Structure formats: structure tokens, C-alpha cells
Amino acid sequence: MAARAWCSGMADPLVVVLLRWTDARARIDPLSGEVESDPRGAGPSEADRCALEHGLRIAEAAGGRCVAVTLAPEEATELLRDALACGADAVLRVAVAPWDPRVPDSGAATARALATAIRAELGEPSLVLTGDHSADRGTGSTPAFLAAELDCAQALGLVRLSYADGELRALRRLDRGRRERLAIPLPAVCSVEPAGLRLRRASLPSTLAARTAAIPVVAGTVEAEPVTAHAARPLRPRAKELPAPREADPRLRLLRLTGAHEEREPPRVVVTDDPAEAADELLDYLRGKGYL
């Protein structure tokens, strides 16, 4: 698809970088399943840090503004100060009270709250960037929901992102080492993987300025309730019950149990660039397996 010119009709390109405040080193008790989290060790994921660097570079190249936004409790203020120190033009914290750490896990509700806050406080964004959250135990659904909320295109799994000659181009990682080149129409929501570049080190003067900067906070509303866990317990899958093999010979009993010599349909590799063809393949497969 041909890319639309950068920010057509927009006088002041706005690049919004969404940072998820997350404790990447949270400990899960193997017996009780309880999660022990330490807010001091929490911050953006590497993917989010990459997204911020992309955002800063694109905003610089396009002569626009880069604004870092998070939906997080007050403890996440440090994350926004760091973004300011790195060069973000502004920051915004969307506060949900009372804070429930499971709120960001609800992609649809998070996207709605973020879209409402961005539109109300910052205006229509030209580009929204975020880290690929799935790698950090997020649901990965927020960018898709956000694209729907903002009525714009979406690209995910990006390992390279560049802006030149009024076009936003990206490289997307596909399975089995393949890469896909994209020309992304704008406005768009793009989620990036932690690859290719690192967040710049903030200078001392900007770090000092960020230490005392006011951090704007806007109240957000998460309409849908996040998934509620009524009880947490360790994963103990039930043992699969198998009928005892009838064979008397131990070898045959073993073969029966393992199914080692049973005839199977060999795996089939399907390569197609056509989405409709790919969808048909999937549907045929599901029909063949009796799911449809």
C-alpha cells in the first residue's frame, strides 16, 4: 500500500509514545502462584525504550513533537521524567484510581482510556508508537485496540522504523527469519520489538531539568473490568488417562502407548503472500480437522 504523505493536513505532527510501567523482574511463588512485585525495579520494557527512541528520532526528522504517555500509578512518574530527560517534548500520565496492576492487561479498556486521554489532552496523533508488549507478558492487544479507537492503521512486530521523504517505512520480523518491508500509511499505531537501536543516554542538564519538571496527570476511566482472578494456584494439569494397551509384547505395548509407528498426515508448508489465499488455507485446515 502506498504511504500517505507524512501528517497530511496536520500542521504540528504529534508522535505519541506509549510506555507501559511494568516490573520485568516480578517474582512468582511457584507454590502459591502469588506475584511479588517491587515498584522500585519497575519501568519501561526494552521494547518500550526502543519505541521512545524511534519516536524521538521520527519527531526530530519530521519537525514534530514527541510526547510520552503512560497509564500507570504515581510510582511511574520516574519513567516519565526519564522520557523527558531523553528529549520528549512533553509527558502525560493517565491515572486510574484506585490503581489495579491488572488494568493494563485489559487491552480494550486500556486503549479506550489512552485514546480518550490523548485526544482530550494532546489532539489527534500522527503516529503512536509502543513496544511489542507480548514479549513482556503484556497481552499485545492494546496497540490493535488503540488503532481501532483512533481509526488508523496498525503495524506490529517492527524491528526497524524510519522516516524519510515524507514516508514512514518499516521492517517487520516474520517467522523463520523472514523480513517484510512496509510503507505505513498515517496516522498509524506501530509496535516495535527491542531491536536495532537503544534509547539514548540523557544529558546531565536535561536530566536535572526533568527532576523538577511538573508531570501532568489526567484522570482516566477504565470502563471494562479487567480479568479478575478469584484464586491463584500453581499449574497442575490433570494426567491424561490412556486405556491400557491390549498387546502382551512389551515392545508392542510401548509402540501403542507412544503411537510411534502410527501413520500421520505429514506437515505441509504453505507459503503465500495473498491474505485471502492464506485465510482459505486456514479455513480448509480447520474444516479438515473438524473444527468448522
Add this chain to the structure above:
Amino acid sequence: MRERAGPASTAVIVDQPRRPDFDAIVVGAGPAGSAAALELARAGHSVALLERGPFPGAKNVYGGVVYGRVLDELIPRWYDEMPVQRWVTRRQTMVLDGERSMTVDFRSQNWGSAPYNGATTYRAEFDEWLAGHAQKAGAVLVPSTVATRLLRTESGRIVGVRTDRPDGDLTATVVIACDGVNSFLAKQAGLVPGDQAAHTTLGVKETLALPRKTIDERFGVSANEGVDIEMLGCTQGIPGGGFLYTNAETLSVGLVLGLRGLAESGRRPEEILAELKRHPSIQPLVRGAELVEYSAHLIPEGGYDTMPRLVGDGLLVAGDAAAMCLAAGIWLEGVNFALGSGMYAGRAAASALAAGDLAGLREYKRLLESSFVLADHKKLRKAPGLVLSERMQRRYPGLVCDLVEGMFTVENPRPKPGVRKLLRASAKRHGVTLRELARDALTGLRTFG
């Protein structure tokens, strides 16, 4: 290239800044640094508190007791708000030899209520709490920032630091180096004397998780009471000692090992710690615990005689950077000395800034001498030498255990031997002459008396 701190780095020569960025820069947001920043900010001076970790305490390795009396002066009623694991109400000194041990056990419930005596704490929480006070008073905390070099004028006056951030020079009228043991800033200022390795030890520590109830039962404590055990004779002949402290739901067990002795032994510190944990006196205490952390850190244990010069031109040195760690056998204290030295450094700097005369920084040394900080170190200046001596480390633990075993082994129908006879036999067995014993007793009496 990014600036890095290192032993080979040297100060940067700059012009005298017309208008410094801050009145004072405190390097290191540990107990000393935060105490100094708190005093300066309270006095109305602008102060930057640089911290290399992402938050104060993030880089800390510690498992010990914070004695809070000095905090009375710094933060009244500190015990109502300080993050505490357990209040130490039981104190043991244990001498180990082979599979034997002799313990002096003291308990006081007076230490379990206000104003308390000492507490175990997690330094990540403690340091953040103290730095928070400094910030509330007006200090500007700058995390994830390493001070790599001093900025000094041609005349030698220190006027700031260079950090590892781009455009990272920061100027101030006074710099307070609280950058920990092996302080590169104190070295760059030429304040550190001689061979540091000779009087530096390596502390290694395991944090072991146990249920609170199990800790209560094993250590004979309840509610939020805790135990402090200091050990001698558990280091396989390497100069040093051991420790075990109770936290709410973890134990801190570790060793302090002389660097030279450790290097000469060819042993790994974790092996020696594993042997300590297998000792019949320690094993029942740590049995079944889950290892949640292993860490190591250098400790300046040389005492008064190995301290750097504490005052430079525009520079004060406090905390571990100033070797403010009291390793005197029965007393093993560091945080209270760091707090005290930092507090007095902050006060001296504040006075000098108010007077507009940096000669006033010399007041720091006087404040330390007139307080417990240098008074205790001066009085106990011979203690590290005595405690880390070959006899104390390798011979006396066995001698003591032999003596006590002889006293309490009942060998009827033989009559009980006299203590003097037992002492003579034990001393002979361990190659200690009575003259050496008397000399060490006298040194001990002079040191601790």
C-alpha cells in the same frame, strides 16, 4: 566515548566557575550521602545528590544492623517510620572451631521497644527512605549517574564533578564524596594513603528465605524481634569473621574475608560460606532455606589508622569512602558511622557555605573528633589488628573451644581439672605461649577497656 569511573582516571582541570550549578554536590545516595544532603538542604543550600543506581540502595550489598542512636539527631522519632525488618533484641558472639562452638548470648527486651537499639533492614528500603527525606528537604536526587572525575582548578580547588552523562559536568562550591569503599574521587584528590588492599576485606552474603514462623522458632524470638550473631573462627584460617542476621522472612548469612588472605588461600568465598552453613551450630538455623540472593562487596576494615585525609580543598570524604567502618571484633558497625560522618560533613559544608569561606570545611574533622565517629575509631584503632591477627584468627578459637570442652566434659571418676591447668594445656596444644596470651589480653584490655 562514555565517561567511566576507574582507578586510572584523573581530575579534569577547569576554570573557576563563575556561578556554580549547586552549592554542594554529594556523590552517593547511601546513608552518608543522604545524611549530608539532608543537612545541607535543611540549611537552605542547593544540593545535588548523585546516585549511580536507578534508585538509592539499588546497588547496595548489605546484611547487617543499623544502630539508630545517631538517627535521633537526624530524624526525630525515626523508629516510627524507618523501614525495619526486625528489632535486634538478642546478640550472640560465637567462636567456632571444627565442629565445636562457644557462644555468648545476650538478650534484652529493652531493645525491643522505643527508642530501640538496632534493627535489621533491607538497604534498598532504608536508603530510599533516607534519600526521600533529603529530597523532601530540597535536595535534587540524580539517579543512574556516575561521578567519574573531579573537576578542579589550576590552583587545586575542587569545583565539581564530571559524570558519565553527555554534557555531564556539574559544578558546585563543595563536593562531598560518599562514593563508597574504593572511592575514586578521594583517590583522584590524593587523599587516600598507601596500600588499600591490605586493610580491605571482601564481604560475601547469602540471603536465605524462610517462613517468619520458622525464623521465630529457630532463633527464639517473637513478633518483630531479631537476632544478630557475630562469628569468629569460621573462615578456614583466612583473617575475617562471619555473621548471621534475621530479617522478617529471610536470613542474612555471610563472611568477611581479608583480601590478601583470601587470595593466598586459593579458596572461593562461596565454598567457605558453604562450609560455614554446614557447621553443626549453623546448619539447624539455615536448614531448608531457599537461597534468594548471593552478593559480595568490599569493606574498609582497617580502622582509624588507614583512613584517608577527610578534608581536601573544596572536598569532604564520608562514609565507606572515608573507611568509616568499625570492625572491632565484638563491634561490627558501619551504617551508624556512615550516617554520623555524612551528617557532620553536611553540617560543616553548610557552615562553610554560609560563612563564604571554604576554610570552614576543616570544621568537619573537629566535629567528627568530638563525636562518636572518630572518638570510637581512635579508641579502637588497635582492634582491627588484634582481631585479624594470626593468633586471634587461627589459634584462639581452638584454644577457647578446647578450654570450654575440658571444663564441661565430665570424666568421673577422675576429678575435675583446674581451669589454669586446662588453659595451659589448651594454649600449648595450639602453640600459644602464656606470654602471648597475656600480651594479647593486655592489648585487648587497652583497646576495649
